[in-house]
Amino acid sequence: MRPIDVTPLIADPHGTYAALREAGPVHRAAGPDGRPAWLVTRYEDVRRALADPRLSLDKRNALPGNYAGFPLPPALDANLLNMDPPDHTRVRGLVAKAFTPGRVEKLRGPVRAVAGSLLDAVEPLGRADLLAAYAGPLPIIVICDLLGVPQADRVDFRAWTDALVTPDPERPHRTKEAVVGMMRFLTGLIERKRAEPADDLLSDLIQVQEDGDSLSPDELTSLAFLILFAGYENTVHLIGNAVLALLDHPGTLAELRKNPDGVGAALEELNRWDGPATLAIRRFPLEDVEIGGVRVPAGETVLLSIASANRDPRQFPGSDRLDLGRERSGHLAFGHGIHYCLGAALARMEAETALTVLLERCEEMELDVPRDALEWRPTIRARGLISLPVRWSSRRRTGF
Ligand code: HEM
8 A cells, every 4th residue: 555645634634534534444654753654534443443452552562663653751651642451541540530520620610710811911902812822821721720730830831742742853852852841840840749739630649549559650740741731732722723613604603602501512513523633642453453444464553533533424424514503423532442531521621611701702703814824733643723813802892
């Protein structure tokens, strides 16, 4: 099978995936690390593969030399997205004890307050880059509150996560600096929490123990890293992509303004239609497996396209239409199976609150640049804009 060119997936993921899906269920492609991989495009195959125990997330099961991935040190790499059972079951069980629905629900009020204060700063101006001023800072404040990162220590996570998600081959030192920065920061924070526990997730994780079994030091740092990274990165772009989708569909936006209680349900369709997580974490077959009728040899890299599965018309009739009334869902935007997103409830609550507050306060929103001037981040791994300049009429300015 000849490898396909993945570059068009950045500018036009959905059109490109539509063509790939129809051409075949599985393609040879270069992965984000430039190494060869198998790209799976259809809903049923992606869903089944996400929950297939023969597909390992542990990169020690990759064929030697066939996979490069993120060059992370053990203190960041011993995380859930690089683990299979039984380690995965143990660590996830321990986190689930600390990361409870109650803890998420307790954040609803504070998230609304943070969203409000971020808008206080820009609303009267009538225009802003919504990513820099709103969608970006909100999840980082929330995740820092959740983990218990003191105010004075809130460093520039955005620069670090950007360097990891979109590594610049011209500037490899940038990625290295981000990795070292993250690691130092997290190790220091854990030491401080160990000495002075507080009412936060990190202190709970340090305390948490089950049947005498606890998290190893690497597992604890890696978990904090994963929660920071995953909890931030995808939420920013769920909000950003959702706002853009609504600006592109003014009728739908108007409907939602009339029915603000529908924002939560709308976000499910927005996440299906143009969610931030386009590829699942790479998998490595423990034995030769068949996916969509194609034999994939043990140890080769498998990329499951969530973006493509979520637009597969076999599952979602009229799949390219943004349809807030869509009945059948089962989208895979948060994954499926044992690795189903641990932060899904938090992400939903944050995005719902962010969108609700934005709609309450900013009327007549529209793009502040020509539509074709918007730029997407140069990666096939995730879908997110570099900036989202928007203008609006402010209730405050107009005296409402
Ligand atoms: C819109 C926001 C989010 C999206 C679209 C998203 C998406 C995903 C997806 C697709 C997976 C599964 C990956 C796979 O199986 O290959 C996943 C796993 C995970 N997510 Fe999220 N996520 C979001 C927000 C969050 C938040 C807010 C947190 C934490 C605060 C979080 C923490 C995690 C963790 C820890 C895992 C690994 C779970 C495991 O391996 O058992 N995510 N996420």
